[in-house]
Amino acid sequence: MLSAMLGEAWRAMGANRLRTFLTMLGMIIGVGAVVLMLAVGQGAQYAVSQSINTMGSNLFIVLAGPPSSGGVRSASGGGATLTRADGDAIAELPGIDVVAPVHSGSAQVVYGPNNWNTSVFGTTPDYLEARSWTVAEGDAFTDSDVRAATRVALIGKTAASNLFGSESPVGKTLRIKQTPFVVLGVLASKGQSLDGRDQDDTIIVPITSAQRKLFGTPFPGAVRMLMIKASSAEAMPSTEKAMVALLRQRHRLREGADNDFMLRNLTAIADSAAETTRIMSLLLGAIASVSLLVGGIGIMNIMLVSVTERTREIGIRLAIGARERDVLLQFLLEAIIISLAGCFIGLFVGIGGALLVNALTDTAVIISGSAGLIAFAVAAGIGIFFGLYPAKKAAALDPIEALRYQ
Amino acid sequence: MSDTVIRVEALCKSYDTAAGPFPVLKEVDLAIAAGEFVAVMGPSGSGKSTFMNILGCLDRASSGRYLLDGRDVATLDRDALAALRGRTIGFVFQGFNLLPRMSLEDNVALPLVYAGVERDERRRRARELLAKVGLETYAASLPNRISGGQQQRVAIARALVNRPRLILADEPTGNLDSHTSEEIMALFTALNDEGITVVLVTHEPDIAQFASRQVRFLDGRIVHDGPTVHTPATEPAPC
Numbered sequence: 001m002l003s004a005m006l007g008e009a010w011r012a013m014g015a016n017r018l019r020t021f022l023t024m025l026g027m028i029i030g031v032g033a034v035v036l037m038l039a040v041g042q043g044a045q046y047a048v049s050q051s052i053n054t055m056g057s058n059l060f061i062v063l064a065g066p067p068s069s070g071g072v073r074s075a076s077g078g079g080a081t082l083t084r085a086d087g088d089a090i091a092e093l094p095g096i097d098v099v100a101p102v103h104s105g106s107a108q109v110v111y112g113p114n115n116w117n118t119s120v121f122g123t124t125p126d127y128l129e130a131r132s133w134t135v136a137e138g139d140a141f142t143d144s145d146v147r148a149a150t151r152v153a154l155i156g157k158t159a160a161s162n163l164f165g166s167e168s169p170v171g172k173t174l175r176i177k178q179t180p181f182v183v184l185g186v187l188a189s190k191g192q193s194l195d196g197r198d199q200d201d202t203i204i205v206p207i208t209s210a211q212r213k214l215f216g217t218p219f220p221g222a223v224r225m226l227m228i229k230a231s232s233a234e235a236m237p238s239t240e241k242a243m244v245a246l247l248r249q250r251h252r253l254r255e256g257a258d259n260d261f262m263l264r265n266l267t268a269i270a271d272s273a274a275e276t277t278r279i280m281s282l283l284l285g286a287i288a289s290v291s292l293l294v295g296g297i298g299i300m301n302i303m304l305v306s307v308t309e310r311t312r313e314i315g316i317r318l319a320i321g322a323r324e325r326d327v328l329l330q331f332l333l334e335a336i337i338i339s340l341a342g343c344f345i346g347l348f349v350g351i352g353g354a355l356l357v358n359a360l361t362d363t364a365v366i367i368s369g370s371a372g373l374i375a376f377a378v379a380a381g382i383g384i385f386f387g388l389y390p391a392k393k394a395a396a397l398d399p400i401e402a403l404r405y406q
Numbered sequence: 407m408s409d410t411v412i413r414v415e416a417l418c419k420s421y422d423t424a425a426g427p428f429p430v431l432k433e434v435d436l437a438i439a440a441g442e443f444v445a446v447m448g449p450s451g452s453g454k455s456t457f458m459n460i461l462g463c464l465d466r467a468s469s470g471r472y473l474l475d476g477r478d479v480a481t482l483d484r485d486a487l488a489a490l491r492g493r494t495i496g497f498v499f500q501g502f503n504l505l506p507r508m509s510l511e512d513n514v515a516l517p518l519v520y521a522g523v524e525r526d527e528r529r530r531r532a533r534e535l536l537a538k539v540g541l542e543t544y545a546a547s548l549p550n551r552i553s554g555g556q557q558q559r560v561a562i563a564r565a566l567v568n569r570p571r572l573i574l575a576d577e578p579t580g581n582l583d584s585h586t587s588e589e590i591m592a593l594f595t596a597l598n599d600e601g602i603t604v605v606l607v608t609h610e611p612d613i614a615q616f617a618s619r620q621v622r623f624l625d626g627r628i629v630h631d632g633p634t635v636h637t638p639a640t641e642p643a644p645c
Contacts, residue, residue, distance in 0.1 A: 003525070004528075005519075011508070317505075317520075319497050320492060320516060321488055321492015321493065321517045321520040322520045323484070323485050324484055399491075403499075
């Protein structure tokens with residue numbers, strides 16, 4: 001019974017190939033657009049979440065210097081208002097995991113004939129913990145290296161490959177601003193940060209060494225930045241308030257005076273970036289869904305035309321014993337076949353489009369099986385939904401009225 | 407006296423027009439026994455086609471009763487009516503009404519699809535019926551490849567495929583020349599000889615001669631009902 005009906009649906013579709021194809025094209029474009037947009041949106045979300053993961057979680061940074069502009073003020077991080085003692089005091093607050101002081105700058109680094117300009121971070125081992133950064137090869141430096149201001153360094157993958165090529169950097173001595181540093185270890189790769197910087201193009205040294213040998217400092221113990229990791233995301237708002245209060249008290253700022261530091265919730269920034277991409281991909285999906293809807297309406301339109309055109313045929317079928325549900329099933333099957341076939345082709349078009357986007361623009365795309373399954377389910381649903389009304393219309397025809405139709 | 411297949415009592419049918427209901431059938435009473443061969447005659451507009459459509463369960467009466475095999479069709483739902491149209495009645499139309507995109511075999515087998523018959527059995531019976539009307543060599547052709555008379559024979563094969571007890575034919579020879587008409591009528595006669603009840607509508611006296619009983623309609627009423635009287639004048643002239 002069903003096979004006979006499928007054969008008839010096939011015949012009916014074959015009778016007007018161009019029309020069937022054009023109807024299908026609506027579905028092809030709709031499903032293709034949804035699959036493509038989902039792939040691009042999920043790719044973007046993945047890229048952002050990768051960046052966020054490499055950043056570390058529950059992070060604050062405190063920068064020295066005023067956050068606002070106006071008047072004669074130096075750039076953030078330029079003032080000597082933030083000290084390691086501030087960091088130690090913050091570390092005593094409840095809800096704080098680690099505090100890492102950072103004194104960074106950009107420096108020319110030389111190894112043998114290779115010469116490379118990279119950013120150098122003077123910090124403590126806590127920095128690695130705050131950023132959940134591991135050492136891929138060799139070892140990290142320790143707190144005693146920080147106390148003794150030893151000239152040791154950890155090197156990021158990009159900087160390492162530029163300076164050492166295929167050699168292993170561990171145990172080699174490179175020169176940062178003419179000062180020799182021994183490479184203790186190579187950092188695990190982190191890739192791009194949220195703002196697009198290569199996080200692996202870096203060298204990390206003990207903060208004391210950076211201050212004494214590389215960048216200097218107006219006051220001993222002054223730092224440009226504190227990186228702070230809170231113990232949990234829930235604790236972050238209250239921790240933020242406590243830190244501001246503590247720093248204002250320690251810096252003896254009067255009521256109403258501007259902060260001489262700037263505190264930023266990195267996780268909140270990352271979250272908003274993630275939210276932005278999420279909304280973007282939702283929006284893309286929504287726009288694509290509209291084209292899917294239009295495709296469905298196209299099917300309904302053609303099925304209605306088809307029912308009208310074939311009124312007499314329906315009458316003949318009813319006259320030789322077709323029940324209402326036979327006629328209903330026949331037209332419903334046609335709609336579902338058109339929509340499923342369109343979906344199937346659209347799936348390939350969408351995947352092809354996503355691969356093309358990936359090849360042409362280097363944008364990350366993610367083609368997930370679930371997206372394909374959803375597209376299929378939606379297409380079948382659209383076939384049923386938009387095919388049902390015309391099919392019901394056909395099935396409800398009165399035999400004699402249908403037979404008299406010219 | 408054999409059992410009654412069709413019993414119609416006080417059957418009325420009127421169409422709604424802008425000027426109010428227009429009566430087409432007025433209090434028609436008729437009984438047709440199993441195995442009869444009845445010709446329904448009358449001029450255009452006399453209501454004979456409407457009467458036939460009601461007998462075929464394609465249309466419903468406005469009032470009165472129609473008992474098919476003793477069952478009042480007014481009490482049946484759409485599915486039960488579909489089953490009657492598919493299994494009890496074989497309907498033959500003036501315009502053949504074959505489905506143009508289907509092969510003759512598929513056309514003949516279509517009622518079996520709706521009756522839920524297996525595919526191999528459908529093929530077998532469709533071939534058998536095509537052979538019976540002498541068109542087995544055209545099984546795979548489309549309807550537009552054969553002549554009108556052949557199409558009508560295919561339509562008769564389709565009407566017979568579910569082994570109905572009753573064949574209803576609405577001007578089956580209306581679109582055919584006289585020679586082909588006689589072939590078709592010979593087919594109906596043969597079916598009637600097999601015990602199938604045949605009711606056919608025609609306005610041609612020559613065609614009505616094949617039936618054993620003639621019912622004449624005029625203005626929605628039966629004005630004559632009696633056995634066929636064979637007169638030399640209405641016999642086909644020798645060629």
